[in-house]
Amino acid sequence: MLLSRLKNFIVNAFQKIYVSNIIRSIDRDIINKSNSSMIQEGWGQFDAKEIFGSSISQIAQKSINSNKIKYNNSGSWISREIDESVLKTILSSEKFEQIIFDYLGEDARLDDIYYWFKKELIIGENISGSWHDDNVGHRFKCYIGIDVSESAPVTEVVPKSHLKPYKFKIISEFKRYFNISESISNAKTKLLKHKKDVITIFDTNLFHRGVYLKTSGFRNVILLEFISRKKSNLICGKTPCGPGQKIDGEVIFNVKNESLLLQSKLIDKDILKKLSNGTFQYSISNLK
Numbered sequence: 044m045l046l047s048r049l050k051n052f053i054v055n056a057f058q059k060i061y062v063s064n065i066i067r068s069i070d071r072d073i074i075n076k077s078n079s080s081m082i083q084e085g086w087g088q089f090d091a092k093e094i095f096g097s098s099i100s101q102i103a104q105k106s107i108n109s110n111k112i113k114y115n116n117s118g119s120w121i122s123r124e125i126d127e128s129v130l131k132t133i134l135s136s137e138k139f140e141q142i143i144f145d146y147l148g149e150d151a152r153l154d155d156i157y158y159w160f161k162k163e164l165i166i167g168e169n170i171s172g173s174w175h176d177d178n179v180g181h182r183f184k185c186y187i188g189i190d191v192s193e194s195a196p197v198t199e200v201v202p203k204s205h206l207k208p209y210k211f212k213i214i215s216e217f218k219r220y221f222n223i224s225e226s227i228s229n230a231k232t233k234l235l236k237h238k239k240d241v242i243t244i245f246d247t248n249l250f251h252r253g254v255y256l257k258t259s260g261f262r263n264v265i266l267l268e269f270i271s272r273k274k275s276n277l278i279c280g281k282t283p284c285g286p287g288q289k290i291d292g293e294v295i296f297n298v299k300n301e302s303l304l305l306q307s308k309l310i311d312k313d314i315l316k317k318l319s320n321g322t323f324q325y326s327i328s329n330l331k
C-alpha cells in the first residue's frame with residue numbers, strides 16, 4: 044500500500060518536473076510586463092457590485108434551481124452547467140476583463156468555471172489543508188461569493204511567494220501527499236475571507252492552503268480559473284487545469300444569445316463547440 048502510494052508520487056513528480064520547463068518559459072514575462080495593481084502581492088479583493096454593475100449573488104440565486112443541488116458525501120455540490128444570466132453578468136464586464144488581462148496578459152482565457160457549494164459541516168477541530176502551489180505557474184483562481192457564512196472556510200496565502208518562477212517543490216509536495224504538516228508563521232501569511240458579492244482573486248503560483256474551522260460554515264461560490272490558453276493546452280492532462288481539469292473535461296454553457304460567448308475575449312473559441320441540443324461545450328478535446 045505504502046509502496047504503491049510512493050510509486051504514484053514518483054510518477055506524478057516526474058510528470059510535473061517534465062512540464063515545469065513549459066510553464067516557466069510561457070510565464071517568463073508575466074511579472075515584468077504586468078501593470079496590475081495585484082502583481083506584487085499576488086492577490087486582490089473587489090466589490091462584485093462595482094465590477095459587474097449588479098448583484099451577481101441575486102442573479103445566481105435566481106437562476107439556480109434548488110432541486111438541482113445534490114450534495115456529495117463530503118458536503119459539496121459542484122456543477123459546470125452555467126446559466127446565461129450568470130455568464131452574461133461576468134462576461135459583459137469590461138472592468139473584470141481588464142483585471143484578468145492586466146495581470147496574465149491578453150493570451151489569458153476563462154479556463155474553468157463552476158458553482159461550488161459547500162454546506163455547513165461539524166468537523167470537530169480546526170483543520171488546515173497542506174501548503175502548496177497548484178503546479179501550473181501563474182494562473183488565477185477567482186471566487187465570487189454567492190452566499191457565504193461568517194465561519195466559512197478561508198484561503199490562506201503567503202503574499203509575494205508567487206514572484207519566484209514556478210518550480211516543482213518536491214519536499215512540500217511529498218509532505219502534502221503523505222499528510223505531513225508544514226507550518227509557516229502567521230506573520231508571513233494572509234487570510235482571504237470569501238464573502239457574498241466579493242470577488243477574491245489569487246495567483247495559484249502563490250503558496251496557499253484552505254483553512255477549515257471546527258464548525259465550518261456554508262460557502263456558496265462561483266469559482267473561475269484564468270490562465271494562458273497556450274499553456275493550459277500544453278500542460279492539461281499532466282497537471283490540473285483546463286475546463287473540467289482534464290483534456291476531455293467540459294463546461295456546458297446554456298445560452299440563447301450566442302454572441303455573449305462569441306464576442307467575449309475571455310472565451311477561447313478554439314475549444315468552444317455548439318452541440319446538437321443547442322448548448323455550447325467548452326473543452327480542450329475540441330481543439331483541432
Ligand SMILES: [Fe+2]
Pocket residue numbers: 175176177247251
Ligand atoms: Fe490550490
